[in-house]
Amino acid sequence: MIEWPHWMAIVVLAPLSGAVLTPIVSLRDRRIAPWFALATMTVTSVAALFLIMRVAQEGPFSYPLGAWTPPYGIELRFDEFSAAISVVCLVGSLAILCSVRYTEWLRELAKPRIPYYYALMLLNLGGMIGFMITGDLFNLFVFLEILSLSGYALVAVSGERTAEMAAFKYLLMGAISSLLVLFSVGIIFGITGSLNMVDVTTRLASVAADATMPAVLALGALTIGFMVKAAIFPVHVWLPDAHAIAPSPISAVLSGLVVKVGIIGMLRVYQIYYGSGILDLTVLNQVLLWLGAISIVMGAFFAIFQDDIKLMLAYSTISNIGYIVMGLGLSTNLSVIGGAVHVFNHALIKATLFLAAGAFIYRTGYRTLTDLRGIGRAMPLTSIALSIGAVSIVGIPPTAGFLCKWYIALGAFEADQPMFGFALIFGALFIFIYYIRMVNAFYFQEPIHKEVLRVEEAPLTMLGPILLLAALCLIMGILGRIPLTFIEPAALRMLAPLGG
Amino acid sequence: MLEALWHNIDYVASVVLFCIGLYILIAKNNLIKKFLGLNIMETAVFAFIVTIGVIEGGDAPIMGHGAQAPFHSPIPHALVLTGIVVAVSTTALALSLIIRIYRQCGTIEADELREME
Numbered sequence: 001m002i003e004w005p006h007w008m009a010i011v012v013l014a015p016l017s018g019a020v021l022t023p024i025v026s027l028r029d030r031r032i033a034p035w036f037a038l039a040t041m042t043v044t045s046v047a048a049l050f051l052i053m054r055v056a057q058e059g060p061f062s063y064p065l066g067a068w069t070p071p072y073g074i075e076l077r078f079d080e081f082s083a084a085i086s087v088v089c090l091v092g093s094l095a096i097l098c099s100v101r102y103t104e105w106l107r108e109l110a111k112p113r114i115p116y117y118y119a120l121m122l123l124n125l126g127g128m129i130g131f132m133i134t135g136d137l138f139n140l141f142v143f144l145e146i147l148s149l150s151g152y153a154l155v156a157v158s159g160e161r162t163a164e165m166a167a168f169k170y171l172l173m174g175a176i177s178s179l180l181v182l183f184s185v186g187i188i189f190g191i192t193g194s195l196n197m198v199d200v201t202t203r204l205a206s207v208a209a210d211a212t213m214p215a216v217l218a219l220g221a222l223t224i225g226f227m228v229k230a231a232i233f234p235v236h237v238w239l240p241d242a243h244a245i246a247p248s249p250i251s252a253v254l255s256g257l258v259v260k261v262g263i264i265g266m267l268r269v270y271q272i273y274y275g276s277g278i279l280d281l282t283v284l285n286q287v288l289l290w291l292g293a294i295s296i297v298m299g300a301f302f303a304i305f306q307d308d309i310k311l312m313l314a315y316s317t318i319s320n321i322g323y324i325v326m327g328l329g330l331s332t333n334l335s336v337i338g339g340a341v342h343v344f345n346h347a348l349i350k351a352t353l354f355l356a357a358g359a360f361i362y363r364t365g366y367r368t369l370t371d372l373r374g375i376g377r378a379m380p381l382t383s384i385a386l387s388i389g390a391v392s393i394v395g396i397p398p399t400a401g402f403l404c405k406w407y408i409a410l411g412a413f414e415a416d417q418p419m420f421g422f423a424l425i426f427g428a429l430f431i432f433i434y435y436i437r438m439v440n441a442f443y444f445q446e447p448i449h450k451e452v453l454r455v456e457e458a459p460l461t462m463l464g465p466i467l468l469l470a471a472l473c474l475i476m477g478i479l480g481r482i483p484l485t486f487i488e489p490a491a492l493r494m495l496a497p498l499g500g
Numbered sequence: 501m502l503e504a505l506w507h508n509i510d511y512v513a514s515v516v517l518f519c520i521g522l523y524i525l526i527a528k529n530n531l532i533k534k535f536l537g538l539n540i541m542e543t544a545v546f547a548f549i550v551t552i553g554v555i556e557g558g559d560a561p562i563m564g565h566g567a568q569a570p571f572h573s574p575i576p577h578a579l580v581l582t583g584i585v586v587a588v589s590t591t592a593l594a595l596s597l598i599i600r601i602y603r604q605c606g607t608i609e610a611d612e613l614r615e616m617e
Contacts, residue, residue: 138579145586149593156597164601165613168531171597175538175590176525179545182583186549189576 002050008063008076008133011047011085014040015126016146019119026115033115034100037122038093044129045089051133052083056486062135070135071199077135080490081267081340084260085129087347091256092125094465095249098355101459102249105362108159109247117157121253124150128257132264137185137195140268144181144261148174148229151258155246166241173238177228181265184218184225191215197272204276215278222269223284230262232325233295236318240302243314248358251310255317255354256347263324263343267494270328274497281331288329293423295322300430304437307368309357312434313350316393319427320346326420327408331498335411336491341483342404345392345476349400352389352469356382359458359466366449369438374447376439378455381463383442385470390435392473395428400473403480510551517544531601531608535594542587546580553577 018040026033054061060079064070096118103114127147134140152174156167189195191211192203204215224235231239243255273279299319306312320342327339359382360375361367376383392399395406405424412421447453457463476483505512521544524537553573561571602608605616 138582142582142586145590149586149589152593152597156600161604164597164604168594168597168601171590171594172525172534172538175594176522176541178586179538179541183545183548186545186552186576186579189549189579190552195575 002054002057004050005063007047007050007054008078009065011044011051012076012126012130012133014044014047015122015129019122019126022119022122023115030112030114033118034096034103037096037118040122041089041093041096041125044125045086045093048085048089048129051078052086054078055080055083059489071194071196074139075135075196075198076133077197078133080487081264082133083486084264084343084347085132087344088125088128088132088257091347091351091469092121092253094351094355094469095253096121097465098252098358098462099247099249100461102247102358102362102462106158106247109157117154120150120154120157121250123147124154124253124258128261131261135197137188137197137200139195140265141178141182141185144229144265145178147258147261148178151254154250154254155242157250158245158247160245162241163245166238166245170238170242173228173235177225177235180221180225180228184221187214187218187221191218197268201272201275204272204278207278212278215273219269219273219279219284223266223288226262226265226269227291228262229265230259230321230325231318232262232321233291233298233318236295236299239318240311240314243317244308244311248310248354248361251313251358252351252354255314256351259317259321260343260347263321263328263339266325266328267340271494274494277497285329285331288325289417289420290329292322292324292326292329293420295319296326296423296427297322297430300427300434304430304434306434307370309360309367309369309372309438310354312369312438313353313357316353316431316434317346317350319431320350320393322427323405323408323424326424327404327411330408330411330415330417330420331495332411332415333488333491333495334407334414336495337484337487338404338407338411340487340491341480342401342408344483345400345404345473348469348472348476349389349392352385352466352473353393355462355466355469356386356389359462362462363455363458364449364452366452369441371449372452373441373445374452375455376442378453379457382458382466385466386442387439388470388473390438392477394432394435398474398477400476400480402477403484407484510554511548514544514548514551517541517547529610531598531610532595534610535591535598538594539587539591542583542590546583546587549576549580549583 022033022036025036055078063076065074124147127143130143152167152171156164191207191214192200194200228235243251296319299315303312303315324339324342327335366372392401395401409421409424518541521537521540525534528534553576558570558572559568561574
């Protein structure tokens with residue numbers, strides 16, 4: 001069962017074909033749409049589970065699409081980093097479940113259009129899964145565009161006045177970054193004559209010495225392109241608006257998963273360039289280190305001053321992506337493992353926070369901390385979930401955020417860069433301040449609006465996913481060793497050419 | 501230096517085109533013009549990728565009577581074809597967003613929109 005090779009194709013094709021079928025299936029009754037989407041994601045999750053079990057047993061494996069063998073055919077390749085598709089399936093399914101009530105409530109989303117919302121969501125998830133398991137550079141670009149285009153459209157769904165502007169800004173920056181990726185794919189094809197990642201790695205190692213310049217150019221363009229997608233400091237400007245304005249289930253997907261695509265992309269670039277050994281990446285690592293550190297501090301700093309709860313969470317995403325990038329930049333075993341696992345854990349945590357915030361907005365209609373004062377008494381379960389998420393994101397043991405940040409900090413000291421270790425702790429302190437503010441507003445301050453105290457607890461389709469995610473935040477903290485040891489071989493393999 | 505540039509005049513042309521597009525994207529105020537700038541950038545990248553596959557004295561890679569090696573590489577053409585499809589869908593999405601912005605705000609000038617926020 002686990003050995004059946006075609007799970008690899010199913011895990012991509014199920015969500016993509018589900019996206020096309022959703023509007024058709026729900027022509028007669030639009031209430032079918034979310035359940036059909038959920039069924040699609042269930043199939044995908046089963047396939048993903050088998051793939052992950054297989055990679056744990058036998059290490060990376062590949063699947064030739066249409067039985068055309070690589071390097072000529074398109075190859076899907078599953079390694080430990082690809083296991084991030086598990087969190088894509090999980091958070092994606094839970095966000096779809098939360099959308100059942102949320103989309104009905106969204107005033108600006110016309111009812112007959114709701115099936116298209118789920119279609120876009122499935123496209124987005126399918127694009128992400130494809131991006132994470134492809135072994136072909138051009139395919140990487142295609143999946144990147146599938147998930148980006150559906151992402152732009154999803155931001156605009158909420159129909160609030162500023163939503164279209166935010167989506168347009170996101171689209172402009174995203175399109176430039178995709179172009180940069182395509183440009184460097186072209187360069188790499190020009191100097192190696194191949195698009196298959198494994199093949200490119202071996203061929204890059206043997207290209208003539210005068211091809212180093214184009215290789216540097218390709219590396220730069222790829223890094224900048226993926227940095228825009230991941231929203232690292234100088235190119236983060238699109239993120240706060242887009243993530244704050246989108247409907248909350250979408251925010252959870254965008255903030256928890258879509259920004260991680262940039263990180264996975266960077267990991268792929270690292271795999272190619274470390275593996276080929278054509279360039280010394282010290283400079284790039286230094287740049288990433290600094291940009292990561294700036295993102296951590298700046299994201300956390302801006303988050304403190306936000307009153308809008310979703311805007312605050314959006315800035316905190318920038319801060320957390322900074323941690324991951326810093327982990328990559330340190331390029332020690334520990335820090336890369338920590339960063340890669342934080343991709344997974346941050347998705348859980350941020351989905352908890354955004355879905356809980358969405359539940360508040362759904363029940364009260366308010367979205368600022370000031371307006372939401374006292375909500376902790378009216379919606380105790382959601383508030384507890386939110387608090388667990390908050391504690392996890394600060395990184396207090398024994399929650400999911402702790403181990404990864406600890407590993408990254410250890411990496412900083414191991415790499416003899418203690419300053420960045422302190423930047424990390426400093427950032428955690430800032431994050432602590434703004435989550436204290438949030439918890440304070442919800443539980444201890446006098447409510448401004450009396451009706452906030454009278455709202456009901458979130459409906460079951462929202463409360464269930466929120467509580468499940470919050471529980472996972474705790475469980476992943478206690479069982480934190482499992483993902484760390486799982487990802488270790490991939491990190492070691494990637495860094496092996498460094499001799500570390 | 502100049503000779504090297506002249507030898508790679510096709511790459512130089514696509515870089516120049518790319519920069520023109522980037523300038524329009526940054527400097528222009530009208531959203532549609534901004535997006536046209538992006539389209540020009542896309543074209544520049546496509547042109548660049550197509551020229552990678554060209555070899556001097558090559559033939560079109562179509563098998564049949566009188567087909568003679570060397571051939572131009574067909575892979576970049578296939579890539580660009582996919583790229584164009586992606587570019588068309590990006591354009592469609594952007595234009596529909598611009599229409600919605602115009603309906604809601606009554607303007608598509610970036611500075612006026614910024615004032616409204």
